[in-house]
Amino acid sequence: DGGITQSPKYLFRKEGQNVTLSCEQNLNHDAMYWYRQDPGQGLRLIYYSQIVNDFQKGDIAEGYSVSREKKESFPLTVTSAQKNPTAFYLCASRTGQGARGYTFGSGTRLTVV
Amino acid sequence: AQSVTQPDIHITVSEGASLELRCNYSYGATPYLFWYVQSPGQGLQLLLKYFSGDTLFQGIKGFEAEFKRSQSSFNLRKPSVHWSDAAEYFCAVGGASATNKLIFGTGTLLAVQP
Secondary structure (H helix, E strand, O other): OOOEEEEOOEEEEOOOOOEEEEEEEOOOOOEEEEEEEOOOOOEEEEEEEEEOOEEEEOOOOOOEEEOOOEOOEOOEEEOOOOOOOOEEEEEEEEOOOOOOOOEEOOOEEEEEO | OOEEEOOOOEEEEEOOOOEEEOOEEEOOOOOEEEEEEEOOOOOEEEEEEEOOOOOEEEOHHHOEEEEEHHHOEEEEEEOOOOHHHOEEEEEEEEOOOOOOOOEEOOOEEEEEEO
16 A cells, blocks of 8 residues: 655654654655644644755754655654754655645654653 | 634543534635644544535545635534544645645644543
């Protein structure tokens, strides 16, 4: 079955370390997104990519970086510059038809220790 | 400005009772509207979506939503709530262009009493 796979499900990071969250999709979707979720704040867009080798900053891109070398993959790196990285991170993808067909992964919970 | 407002942060209903979750949106073009549900520690699952046409839409799990253009609302309803419906519900709005992103509300947490 097609879907989005996020790994790992739980991730612990020491302060000052960079960490990369994986997001892979086999839906042949063009666009991919990273959202951050904090209690009471809904989903906030970090980065998104409409096509391979291209990506744009979302609303809260500071302290994060991404790459889109393959259509199937959109990894997110949380750098040491992100002041408050503890959160639940969600990856999503969609077809090229407007706002239709958003599919979400099951998320990665990142905790800084 | 484009935005989605879910005025109820937390709602508690009794099992078997009816449910209505409110959603108001602000969008400059014809909106595409969505309701998602999230169980704890999980991703978001699409409940239903509106693109055009009728005002009342049926989704999965017995949910329905009514689109009212004059009120910029897209409220989610269920006639009889089950204990398994306890979750967080998100309303989202987007546009037809391939470059449009979804804008999410802050969510409504639903608790179901036995």
